[in-house]
Amino acid sequence: MKKVIYLVFFSFILLTACGKKQAVIDRPAFSADSAYHYIETQMSFGPRVPNGQGHTDCVIYLVHQLRRFGADVTLQKGTMTDYSGRVQPVMNIIGRFNRSESASPVLLCAHYDTRPWCDQEEDYANRFMNVPGANDGASGVGVLLEVARQINMKEDLATPVDIVFFDCEDMGTPDFYTGEQRENTWCLGSQLFADEYLNREVRYQYGILLDMVGAPDARFPREYYSSQYAENYQERIWRTARDLGYGRYFEDRLSYPIVDDHYYLNLAGVPCVDIIHYDMQRSTGFPEWWHTRRDDMGNIDKSSLQAVGEVVMALL
Numbered sequence: 001m002k003k004v005i006y007l008v009f010f011s012f013i014l015l016t017a018c019g020k021k022q023a024v025i026d027r028p029a030f031s032a033d034s035a036y037h038y039i040e041t042q043m044s045f046g047p048r049v050p051n052g053q054g055h056t057d058c059v060i061y062l063v064h065q066l067r068r069f070g071a072d073v074t075l076q077k078g079t080m081t082d083y084s085g086r087v088q089p090v091m092n093i094i095g096r097f098n099r100s101e102s103a104s105p106v107l108l109c110a111h112y113d114t115r116p117w118c119d120q121e122e123d124y125a126n127r128f129m130n131v132p133g134a135n136d137g138a139s140g141v142g143v144l145l146e147v148a149r150q151i152n153m154k155e156d157l158a159t160p161v162d163i164v165f166f167d168c169e170d171m172g173t174p175d176f177y178t179g180e181q182r183e184n185t186w187c188l189g190s191q192l193f194a195d196e197y198l199n200r201e202v203r204y205q206y207g208i209l210l211d212m213v214g215a216p217d218a219r220f221p222r223e224y225y226s227s228q229y230a231e232n233y234q235e236r237i238w239r240t241a242r243d244l245g246y247g248r249y250f251e252d253r254l255s256y257p258i259v260d261d262h263y264y265l266n267l268a269g270v271p272c273v274d275i276i277h278y279d280m281q282r283s284t285g286f287p288e289w290w291h292t293r294r295d296d297m298g299n300i301d302k303s304s305l306q307a308v309g310e311v312v313m314a315l316l
């Protein structure tokens with residue numbers, strides 16, 4: 001009972017604080033209901049594990065959705081080597097909006113594949129199951145599909161934007177593998193994208209990567225590599241979040257280096273900022289549901305989606 005009273009009191013202070021901050025900048029249009037629906041749809045395909053049917057169904061869905069929202073869509077196909085030395089087909093999905101001769105596009109990205117192994121499960125037998133990937137995968141993609149829908153509806157928004165959905169981010173060496181653990185077995189799609197970036201004509205202004213952005217208690221401290229390679233953009237994003245009253249999600253403190261898709265983009269010369277759920281209190285740095293069977297729709301909260309979506313829209 002005591003706790004409840006405290007919570008109500010605390011929420012009141014929070015609401016008051018947010019209310020005051022709302023006046024700082026205009027709240028951009030973004031529908032968390034719609035983002036949530038895009039996450040549910042991805043989940044309806046089952047796990048989007050590379051080489052599986054759910055993955056194929058998801059590719060068809062994402063291409064269809066991006067086209068429906070007016071994007072010029074291309075598939076970037078290639079092969080990479082997985083942790084066990086096998087050849088792995090990789091397919092990134094690129095949707096271009098508001099192409100321009102004079103202005104460089106902003107890159108918005110997320111991975112759409114889901115992890116083949118729940119290797120953070122306590123029970124050994126469960127570690128060979130697929131991660132459902134509501135948050136780790138579907139959340140970033142769901143937010144960006146809603147951003148795509150908003151871009152299509154806003155006639156006064158002329159910023160060129162490329163929305164890229166990366167493949168094979170989460171195929172990194174499983175914890176239970178007895179061979180060598182190599183960092184570059186993660187993020188295969190973005191590595192392919194970064195390799196080919198230098199041969200493409202496009203030059204990005206900067207990039208934003210969304211990864212695990214939908215949890216009820218989402219926390220995004222400033223990721224270390226982003227602050228090394230793209231400090232000004234990171235500062236701008238966190239300031240925008242603060243101005244929108246979302247400082248409780250976008251924590252104003254530095255976290256540790258995370259090798260995520262943005263890392264390879266930064267190496268290729270695209271200043272890219274990772275917005276990623278990170279828990280400074282835990283030894284792995286990631287929340288307790290991370291790479292387990294609990295990463296399902298119960299792990300998705302519309303308020304977190306709304307916060308991230310508004311921040312991205314405000315930057316465009």
Ligand SMILES: [Zn+2]
Binds near residue numbers: 115170291
């Ligand atoms: Zn993951």
